[in-house]
Amino acid sequence: MATFVDLFCGAGFGARGAVRGGGVPLLGLDAWSLATQTYKANFPQADVLTEKIEIVSASELGTKYRPDVLLTSPECTSHSIARGAKPALEKSRETAIGIVPWAKAMKPRWVIVENVNRMRKWDRHDELVQSIEALGYSVSDLFLNSADFGSAQARKRMFLVCDKDGTKVTREDLLGLVKPQRKTAESVINWNANYPVAPLRKPGRAKATLERAERAIKKLGRGVPFLIVYYGSDYAGGWQALDVPLRTVTTVDRFGLVTWQGRTAYMRMLQPDELLAAMGGSTDHVLPHGNRREKVKLCGNGVCSDVMTPIFLWISQKQAKRTEFH
Template structure:
């Protein structure tokens, strides 16, 4: 069973997928205390450290932890399309380059780097890949959509899957390990819960919200539930149907669910428990710490579990083949 150290661990959604794929967590590191507290609640056998990565000495931890896999998800805000036209901060983006000393200190067989797909346009992306290759790793540079791996969310991310023994993996190889059916936004909604909802067309409702809703109603008709999509770049009128995967979960409230009582539409926001399902957390992952806003942020900062499950299944298969050959 491959052991792993989890840098930028967040609430542990990537680790949840890794564990489902056969992995064993040794350490989770994150700068946000609510993230590490949530990680510890879900993986009590793992150690946690609440520090910025630049404040931790990799060589010191490298003497204690020798994982099979180094799992990393560097800060992605400076690459994200959600920034709009704002310029990226190079100091933020260089957290990706900052993983190199950790690779050198821990010498894992596998290294996984997850980030937004726009990181490929970063002028140091090739430098990062070449640096990892220079340490003796074969690098598979992949763009993967979590919806293809069984998530109820369309979350497109770059994954560098790096093997010191020269094995590469393709998208189709990973998809061949997926046995779960495709899910949609409908699947994550708790239709039984009595979450508070208000009249869609109530006085004071933001005009932009009403415009999105009226466009959806005009197309779908009365009585059909749908989602209003707030924030970020949107190319579909600010709403989506429930028969496709949820759009990308972000760190702020983004999705309003419109339901009906007769001919009257009501609106409520999706809840953290529903976003947790969209991240692939299922029922075994918990968010016991923080307020509602914190829990939404924990979800938006995460790695979809289902993609990581496939990657770790592939790693576990390779590890088993190596042991059989020995």
């Protein structure tokens, strides 16, 4: 069993995937109290600490925790295209460099860094990799899409998987450990729930929303449910069908589900339980705290569980071989 400390732990979606792959959480750290409350609710055996990483003493905690894995998901806001036209904040980006003292202090065999893929374009990305390598790690720099690993969401992320024993891993290695089945957006929708809906063409509905819906209806025909997608920049027309994976869950409402009663179209936003399913949550992971908006944010800030599971399965294999060898 690979023990791990979880920096920028969020609601624990990455940790959930780690646990499914044989991991044991020792500590979850996050600056948002709602995140650490949610983490504790899901992993009551783990310690939690609500604080900014730059304020906490890594060396002091390093005397208490000696994990096999340091699991990190640094703040990604200033790397992501989701920030729109807002200027990138270098202080936000530097939380990634801030994980290096933790690796020095805790001396884990493995370090995992998850972030948006655009982090590779950051001018200090190579510095981060070289800093980790300078501590004696071999770094596998991977680009992974959660949909390839059995998630109902297409969430493309960079993963640095760092091993002090010099072993590297590939995307194909990880896929071979789980042999996933492809899931679609339709699979996360709670069709039995009685969530309130409103007519698509109600008074006051934004013109842009109706235009997105019209493009979908023109393509799919009447009577076929679909999703309106807000805050997109991929030129896909502002909608998606349900027979493909859900596009990336963000920290704000993004998906409007359009359904039909006869020839009348109705719409509602996807709910936290549906976004939870898209993040890889199920009956073994809950969001017991926070209002609806906060739960949406918890999901959007998370690491998709389905990708972390094969990474920890791979780690567990390496642990077993090392034990057998010794």
